[in-house]
Amino acid sequence: MILTDIHTHNNVTDERRIAIVNCGENSINGCKYASVGLHPWMINNYWEECMQRIATAATKEQVRAIGECGIDLVKGCADEKLQETILRLHIELSESLQKPLILHIVKGQQSIMRLRKEHSPTQPWIIHGFRGKAQQAHQYLDAGFYLSFGRLFNSKALAETPIDRLFIESDDSDVPLIYIYETIAKTIGIGIEELAEKMMLNSQHCKLLP
Numbered sequence: 001m002i003l004t005d006i007h008t009h010n011n012v013t014d015e016r017r018i019a020i021v022n023c024g025e026n027s028i029n030g031c032k033y034a035s036v037g038l039h040p041w042m043i044n045n046y047w048e049e050c051m052q053r054i055a056t057a058a059t060k061e062q063v064r065a066i067g068e069c070g071i072d073l074v075k076g077c078a079d080e081k082l083q084e085t086i087l088r089l090h091i092e093l094s095e096s097l098q099k100p101l102i103l104h105i106v107k108g109q110q111s112i113m114r115l116r117k118e119h120s121p122t123q124p125w126i127i128h129g130f131r132g133k134a135q136q137a138h139q140y141l142d143a144g145f146y147l148s149f150g151r152l153f154n155s156k157a158l159a160e161t162p163i164d165r166l167f168i169e170s171d172d173s174d175v176p177l178i179y180i181y182e183t184i185a186k187t188i189g190i191g192i193e194e195l196a197e198k199m200m201l202n203s204q205h206c207k208l209l210p
Helices: 047-058 080-097 109-119 134-142 155-159 177-188 192-205
Strands: 003-008 017-024 034-036 063-072 101-106 125-127 146-149 166-168
Touching: 003 166, 003 177, 003 192, 017 063, 034 047, 047 063, 047 080, 063 080, 063 109, 080 101, 080 109, 101 109, 109 134, 134 146, 134 155, 155 177, 166 177, 166 192, 177 192
Parallel strands: 003 017, 017 034, 034 063, 063 101, 101 125, 125 146, 146 166
Antiparallel strands: none
16 A cells, blocks of 8 residues: 655655655755745745746656645745745746646635636646635635645545545654544545545646656
């Protein structure tokens, strides 16, 4: 049984786990699969140079997704206008390279909904580390987003997310991925092996994995 982890900040050494390592703006060397992007917390006066490095790295085959990127109105290091400007660059990169977008959204749901309508993306947009309630989950799902769940989640929101719109991640947690899978499998009422198979299929369908 292979466990798919679509978003992690940790080193991956377990051969029974396939992970997309979030490299941010850093080197992707040593990662079998990676994502690159400028996190809202990391925006500074050199963001244009950062985005140039990200755009170059994003063309590499091992980079499977763009992000995490997004809007954070609580901890973001820039005002909303600049965060949105930078997010638009990630959206353009996602579309031009035909790679999924992994999103960090905190108090920015209205903005991301508006941007989705504006851009009509062809690539999957994935809200990572989703912890919202069922009502918010439905709003995202109805708008075409995918939801990725980790160690902490709202059980009702998870239970009401269709399995073909669901992903699993470890993010920066030290909790073993198998525990996250077991908890999610129990919550949605399926076996862990079936869940692992579904997550692999979802990842391949969205081109997160070859």
